[in-house]
Amino acid sequence: MRLSEHKYRTASRVAGQLLYVENIHAARIGEVVKIIGPQNIAFEGEILEIVKGSVLIQLFGETRGLNTENMEIVFTDTTRQVPLSRDILGRRFNGSFEPLDGLPMFYASEWRPAQGYPINPVARLRPEEFIETGISAIDGLNTLVKGQKLPIFSCAGLPAKELVAQILQNARLRESTKKFAVIFVALGLTFYEYSFYLEALQNIESEFVAIINMADDPVMERLMAPRFALTVAEYLAFDHNMDILVLVTDMTNYCDALREISNARKELPGRRGYPGYMYSDLASLYERAGRIRDSQGSITMIPVITMPEDDITHPIPDLTGYITEGQIVLSRELHQQGVFPPVDVLPSLSRLMQKGIGAGRTREDHRDLANQLYKNYAKGRELKKLEAIVGRDGMAETDQSFLDFATVFENEFIHQGSQARSIYISLDKGLEILGRFNLIQDKFEKKTGT
Amino acid sequence: MKTEAVGKIISISGATVRTDLTGLTLFEKVSVGEHNLTGEVVRLEKDGTVLQVYEEPSGLGLHEPIRGHGVSLATTLGPGLLSVMFDGLQRPLDVLGDKTGSFIHPVHLESSLDLKKQWSFTPLVKKGDTVSGGLKIGYITEGFFQHPIIVPPGKNSNIKTIAQGTVTLEQPICQLADESSIFGYHSWPMRLPRPYRKKISSQEPVITGQRIIDFLFPLARGGTTIIPGGFGTGKTILEQTIAKHADVDIVIYAGCGERGNEMSELIEEFRQLTDPRTKCPLMDRTVLVVNTSNMPVAAREASIYTAVTLGEYYRDLGFHVLLLADSISRWAESLREISSSLEEMPGEEGYPTYLASRLSSFVERAGVVETLSGDIGSLSMILSVSPPGGDFTEPVTQALLRTAGSFLMLDTTLANSRHFPAINWMQSYSLYQNVLADYFKTSISNDWEVLRSLCREIMHKEESLKEIMEIVGIEGLQERDRLVMTVAEKIRTDFLTQSAYTADAYCDPTKTMNIIRTITDQFLKGQDHSTGKSDDETL
Numbered sequence: 001m002r003l004s005e006h007k008y009r010t011a012s013r014v015a016g017q018l019l020y021v022e023n024i025h026a027a028r029i030g031e032v033v034k035i036i037g038p039q040n041i042a043f044e045g046e047i048l049e050i051v052k053g054s055v056l057i058q059l060f061g062e063t064r065g066l067n068t069e070n071m072e073i074v075f076t077d078t079t080r081q082v083p084l085s086r087d088i089l090g091r092r093f094n095g096s097f098e099p100l101d102g103l104p105m106f107y108a109s110e111w112r113p114a115q116g117y118p119i120n121p122v123a124r125l126r127p128e129e130f131i132e133t134g135i136s137a138i139d140g141l142n143t144l145v146k147g148q149k150l151p152i153f154s155c156a157g158l159p160a161k162e163l164v165a166q167i168l169q170n171a172r173l174r175e176s177t178k179k180f181a182v183i184f185v186a187l188g189l190t191f192y193e194y195s196f197y198l199e200a201l202q203n204i205e206s207e208f209v210a211i212i213n214m215a216d217d218p219v220m221e222r223l224m225a226p227r228f229a230l231t232v233a234e235y236l237a238f239d240h241n242m243d244i245l246v247l248v249t250d251m252t253n254y255c256d257a258l259r260e261i262s263n264a265r266k267e268l269p270g271r272r273g274y275p276g277y278m279y280s281d282l283a284s285l286y287e288r289a290g291r292i293r294d295s296q297g298s299i300t301m302i303p304v305i306t307m308p309e310d311d312i313t314h315p316i317p318d319l320t321g322y323i324t325e326g327q328i329v330l331s332r333e334l335h336q337q338g339v340f341p342p343v344d345v346l347p348s349l350s351r352l353m354q355k356g357i358g359a360g361r362t363r364e365d366h367r368d369l370a371n372q373l374y375k376n377y378a379k380g381r382e383l384k385k386l387e388a389i390v391g392r393d394g395m396a397e398t399d400q401s402f403l404d405f406a407t408v409f410e411n412e413f414i415h416q417g418s419q420a421r422s423i424y425i426s427l428d429k430g431l432e433i434l435g436r437f438n439l440i441q442d443k444f445e446k447k448t449g450t
Numbered sequence: 451m452k453t454e455a456v457g458k459i460i461s462i463s464g465a466t467v468r469t470d471l472t473g474l475t476l477f478e479k480v481s482v483g484e485h486n487l488t489g490e491v492v493r494l495e496k497d498g499t500v501l502q503v504y505e506e507p508s509g510l511g512l513h514e515p516i517r518g519h520g521v522s523l524a525t526t527l528g529p530g531l532l533s534v535m536f537d538g539l540q541r542p543l544d545v546l547g548d549k550t551g552s553f554i555h556p557v558h559l560e561s562s563l564d565l566k567k568q569w570s571f572t573p574l575v576k577k578g579d580t581v582s583g584g585l586k587i588g589y590i591t592e593g594f595f596q597h598p599i600i601v602p603p604g605k606n607s608n609i610k611t612i613a614q615g616t617v618t619l620e621q622p623i624c625q626l627a628d629e630s631s632i633f634g635y636h637s638w639p640m641r642l643p644r645p646y647r648k649k650i651s652s653q654e655p656v657i658t659g660q661r662i663i664d665f666l667f668p669l670a671r672g673g674t675t676i677i678p679g680g681f682g683t684g685k686t687i688l689e690q691t692i693a694k695h696a697d698v699d700i701v702i703y704a705g706c707g708e709r710g711n712e713m714s715e716l717i718e719e720f721r722q723l724t725d726p727r728t729k730c731p732l733m734d735r736t737v738l739v740v741n742t743s744n745m746p747v748a749a750r751e752a753s754i755y756t757a758v759t760l761g762e763y764y765r766d767l768g769f770h771v772l773l774l775a776d777s778i779s780r781w782a783e784s785l786r787e788i789s790s791s792l793e794e795m796p797g798e799e800g801y802p803t804y805l806a807s808r809l810s811s812f813v814e815r816a817g818v819v820e821t822l823s824g825d826i827g828s829l830s831m832i833l834s835v836s837p838p839g840g841d842f843t844e845p846v847t848q849a850l851l852r853t854a855g856s857f858l859m860l861d862t863t864l865a866n867s868r869h870f871p872a873i874n875w876m877q878s879y880s881l882y883q884n885v886l887a888d889y890f891k892t893s894i895s896n897d898w899e900v901l902r903s904l905c906r907e908i909m910h911k912e913e914s915l916k917e918i919m920e921i922v923g924i925e926g927l928q929e930r931d932r933l934v935m936t937v938a939e940k941i942r943t944d945f946l947t948q949s950a951y952t953a954d955a956y957c958d959p960t961k962t963m964n965i966i967r968t969i970t971d972q973f974l975k976g977q978d979h980s981t982g983k984s985d986d987e988t989l
Contacts, residue, residue: 028511029462050462050512079509115508117553118744121705122535122543124714147711238552268790268800271838276786276800280707283743287710292552313680313839321681322836323743325711346866349682352711354951371868378867386920394923 002026006075011068012054016264017220019045019057021073027055030115034074035059037066044096045073046080048265058261060096060220080115082231083108086240088209089181095213095221097228114227116234116288125291127325128355130362131300134170134420135163136413137343138350140430141370142328145356146243147291149301149324151251153317155310158330161193163341164247164304165200170420171245179242179297182208185229187222188253190215197249215253222257230288230299237297244297246289249304255282255316271315279319286323312347326350339415346378362423365431373409373430376437380406398444405437457499457516459483465503465748466492466791469516474499477641479523483514486558488539490523490752493792502788504539504749505556522642523752525759526562528619528635529569529590529597532700533733535717536562538741538753554745563619563635571599571617571634573624575609582606583645584766584822587624590617590634594730598767599623602636603645603822640755644762646819646827655886656772656830659695659956660688662873662946665902665966667856667880668890671770672818674831675880676778676850679860679872680840686712687950688860688871689774689834694723694732695956698830699769701732704757705740707750707780713740743780751784758815761829768825772832773816778809779836782846798845806849813853856880869947875909894959901963904970905941912938929980937973945969 006026013020019035031047035057043061050056057073082097087106094100127147133139144150154160168182184201186194194214201208209232213225226248237244248254255274262275270276289301303324307317310332321327326349334342350356357366380402387395387403395403413429421429457471459482467482467489474480474491482489482503487510493500501516525540535543537554540562549557573588581587583603590597607626617623622631638644652670669675679685686708693701705713720733728735737760741753754775761773775781782805789802797803818828833854837844840862851857857879864872883902890898911934919927924935945965948954957965 024512026512028509030508031511049464050459052460113508117506117555118742119710120543120547120550120552120554121710121713121740121742122547122717123552124710126715126718127711268796270800276783276790277747279780279783280743280747280787283707287742287744290711294552313841315838318681318839323709325709326682347682355715374868382867389920390923396923396925 002077006077008073008075009071011071011073014063014066014068017059017063017218017261018048018264019059019073020054021057022054024050024053024055024075027075028077028079030079030113032076032078032080033057034076035061035066036072036074038070039065041065056265058220060224061218079113081111082114082228084110084112084232084235086236088232089207089236090209092210092212093228095211095217095225095228097211097224100210100212110235112231112235114224114231115284116227116231118287119290119292123292123294125293126355127291127298127352128361129298130356130423132170132172132423133167134422135167135341135343136416136421136426136429137341137345137348138167138328139362139421139423140366140413140426141345141374142326142343142348142350143353143356143362144300144350145352146300147289147298148326148350148352149286149289149303150350151303151305151320151324151327153312153321153327153329154304154306155330155332156306158332158335158342159340160304160306160330161196161249163330163343164249164302165197166341166418166420167302168200168204168245168247179240180206181236181242181244182206183229183233183244183246184208184210185226185246185248186210186212186214187225187248187250188213188215188217188257189249193249219257219260222254223261226254226285230285233299234288237299238292238295241296244299246299246301247304248285248301250306251282251303251320252306252308252316274315278315279322282319283323286320325352334410334414337410339410340417341414343414345374345414346381363427366427369427369430369434372434373413376402376405376434377409380404380409398441401437401440401444404440405433408433408436455518458513459510459516460498460512462507462510462512464787464791465507465746466788467501467503467507467510467516468495468498469501470498471516471518472497472499474518477522477639479519479521481515481517481519483510483516485556487556488523491518492788500792502748504746504752506746521637522639524637525640525756525763526635526637527760527763528563528599528633529592530563530567530619531737531760532592532595533731533736535713535738535740536756537745538706538739538749538751538756540739540756543740565619568616568618569634571613571615571623573612573614575612577609577611579609580607581609581626582822586767586823587612587632593734594728595734599632599634600767600823601632603638605630605632638759638763640752640759643815644759644766646766646821647824648820650818650820650826651885652818652828652882653885654889655882656770657697657959658692659958660692660871661948661957661962661965662871662875663692663858664957664959665962666875666906667858667873667878668882668886669830669832669856669880670882670886671828671830672816673856673882674813674816674833674854675856675858676833676835676847676854677858677860678835678837678842678847678850679865680837680862683840683860683862683865683872684870685834685836685860686776689776689832690716690719691871691950691955692832693736693772693774694720696772697727697770698772699735700761700764700771701736702757702761702764702771702773703736703738704754704773704775705738705742706753706775706777707741707743707747707784708776710742710744713738713742747784747787750780751788754778754781754812758812758829762815765819765827765829766821768821768823768827770827771829773829774832775834777834777836778850779846782809801845805845806852809846809849810853813850855882869942870950871948873946875906875946876913890959895963897967898963901966901970904973905966908934908938908941908970908973930977933973933976933980937969937976940969940972941966
């Protein structure tokens with residue numbers, strides 16, 4: 001502890017969101033500083049780096065109008081903490097964690113660092129409880145479970161937000177949904193998208209907390225918003241035993257903000273200019289999802305990513321896919337065919353599905369059914385390529401039936417419009433399609449047999 | 451040991467700290483700051499020292515104290531390691547959990563092993579015997595496992611007294627004539643390979659129970675296999691399946707920068723599954739070194755050295771050890787982060803130019819050796835690689851290709867069609883196949899080599915026929931080629947694919963032979979038939 005407040009007027013340089021202060025006596029990494037500029041500009045910053053007597057500070061606020069001569073910097077001797085209370089439910093905040101809903105700030109019962117602490121791997125509990133999303137392509141073939149992190153890989157112009165809204169409206173755990181809440185994190189969202197999501201949130205039964213960083217809000221806040229949200233999520237899930245669904249959109253904006261800040265710090269750029277530590281940085285967010293032994297609660301995470309150039313090997317989806325437990329991939333082709341939700345099940349995957357389905361969780365025949373559907377559809381899609389070369393008439397009858405299966409599967413199983421389907425309806429639908437297909441196959445067999 | 455000097459922090463950038471303290475040695479262990487975070491000396495400068503901090507540096511302040519320990523960052527080796535999950539700095543995670551709860555906070559732990567636990571010791575030597583480094587002086591019974599206690603490398607003296615019966619690690623087990631004593635455990639600098647008498651070239655395989663590996667791309671004892679693959683290609687499942695079934699005495703599993711949920715799943719399964727050879731839980735033959743992706747990055751760099759030192763220790767006790775690391779790319783990334791915070795000149799893709807040499811000296815720590823006490827021990831490695839964008843031309847894959855003996859390429863296309871393990875049979879290779887040929891011939895089956903080349907031939911043929919078939923359709927192929935296609939499909943679906951979730955997860959070599967023999971017999975018969983027929987036609 002320092003005996004008095006440390007104040008400096010020794011700012012030497014401002015570059016973008018970065019400030020350099022000289023001749024410092026005491027400082028610690030992550031320490032919060034207050035910046036007071038001319039005309040009562042006041043905002044906060046955080047110490048990033050200490051080099052001998054000078055420090056590098058990251059600023060959270062509008063730097064326009066700042067001037068190194070008239071700037072006072074107050075070192076607070078504390079690190080950044082998030083105020084926490086159950087009263088946070090139902091509230092909306094900006095990326096600096098200030099209320100946006102016109103109501104006063106709640107009284108905090110506790111403060112915790114926004115960065116959080118890593119969950120001890122031995123304290124983790126394996127995610128295995130089924131969450132029903134009402135979407136056949138997810139529930140049936142890429143099942144989501146409590147404590148999982150399952151991103152949606154979208155492309156510009158695809159209805160990712162409609163899909164997310166539909167999941168929000170229908171998502172439920174098999175048992176009671178009383179202790180279920182949604183935390184919505186908007187990162188660099190346009191007003192149009194934001195109002196869409198807000199309306200969707202207001203239509204759901206469960207309580208929610210929203211942390212909003214709009215497209216024209218400071219970039220620095222884009223990096224802090226998800227950390228605030230996850231600290232709140234950990235508090236509600238692990239201290240109050242709630243099941244929390246964290247929805248983050250759009251992580252592409254987050255990664256671009258990370259690149260922008262890294263570049264301002266003159267760090268070495270990695271692939272496509274993104275910093276080399278992007279994997280670890282993303283992991284420090286995604287890995288906060290999960291369940292722990294000491295608590296009944298859980299954090300499930302659905303980040304939305306818009307793949308630049310529709311490219312799944314772009315560093316953002318690529319690094320995300322290496323950390324998350326699967327991915328739901330949307331397809332432009334299906335969207336153009338009018339299929340909603342346009343989920344391409346072939347590259348989609350839920351790594352935790354095996355533990356979340358079967359007797360006692362969904363239904364006994366779920367695994368076999370999912371494998372059969374997947375296999376036949378994969379074969380149908382493979383044959384579509386052949387069809388493009390030789391034409392449908394040039395193909396064997398059995399092969400044609402696989403083509404038909406793929407079409408039926410897309411139009412009847414994947415496509416469901418705005419209707420929610422319970423897991424049983426989804427599975428029955430799958431069974432029915434498969435039954436029809438098997439009948440045709442049997443006919444062929446008889447034909448070739450005779 | 452020298453007296454403790456205290457210095458001050460003068461700069462902090464990421465996990466790199468500069469101090470004004472001088473007189474430290476390179477790679478010396480240091481305590482950093484008021485909370486005694488663990489660090490290591492990485493560079494000596496004229497008026498100070500550069501340190502790497504292995505714990506979360508948030509909150510670390512200017513002018514906080516730095517203390518040198520006078521010893522290198524070391525791994526503690528002795529009884530009590532088995533079935534424990536350590537972090538990258540070899541701190542037992544369950545002990546850490548008792549101290550800081552479900553979340554990891556920086557905390558100082560005294561020792562990696564429980565020094566107070568009582569063990570039963572049976573001596574093998576008596577008073578007056580001459581002992582030297584590596585020699586076994588007795589056994590400690592650790593569950594099913596007889597844990598030999600060896601003289602730490604470098605010692606050479608006569609026994610003055612030796613304990614018998616109940617011992618703890620706190621007390622010396624043995625006093626030597628040179629006034630030094632031997633404890634049940636010792637420390638070894640993690641970056642220094644442990645000594646052995648000589649390396650031996652390998653003649654035996656590690657049987658993994660995976661048909662495609664054992665039959666087509668076998669791993670030799672003491673060898674190294676690398677498994678690169680994009681996300682979703684099943685690297686982790688494959689490594690874990692091998693960890694369950696491989697015929698080795700000890701498994702060291704390094705979860706390096708990967709998912710936390712995977713680790714909790716791994717422990718749970720390993721506790722439930724029994725090792726068919728010992729009838730004990732698999733966990734009893736396993737040591738886990740875990741530094742998940744959200745744990746401090748610098749400790750991730752140290753974690754594979756902790757793991758390999760543990761592996762070498764069991765090798766020196768005369769066991770066959772398998773080290774699995776998932777994934778080496780995450781280790782390389784941590785190296786890149788450290789290098790960049792040291793402001794070193796970057797090489798390819800920002801990785802330091804010493805990436806390849808660090809990797810090759812790491813891989814060289816594998817091998818079959820004659821230990822200092824004359825036993826045979828081995829350390830084999832299976833390393834997964836996560837190439838960005840699934841692109842194998844990246845530096846980590848390329849550097850490992852030069853040192854590893856076997857390469858299992860995981861294929862996204864195969865994974866998307868749910869062909870698991872998604873090992874591409876055209877691109878993968880094993881340099882060990884020739885040295886292991888004799889073993890398979892004599893110990894498994896005479897026709898191993900014959901069938902192996904036949905199988906490869908069929909798969910090759912399929913590959914080239916596939917293009918033709920895409921144009922003319924299967925009906926357009928000659929009967930003989932159609933046979934190739936049907937048999938190849940059978941090999942793919944009934945032989946090369948193997949579920950990790952059913953009893954098929956392990957397939958012993960004899961069964962492997964039977965399956966492939968059945969399929970190839972069908973091929974040979976069909977071929978006879980078709981040539982027979984065409985002979986008739988010509989007649």
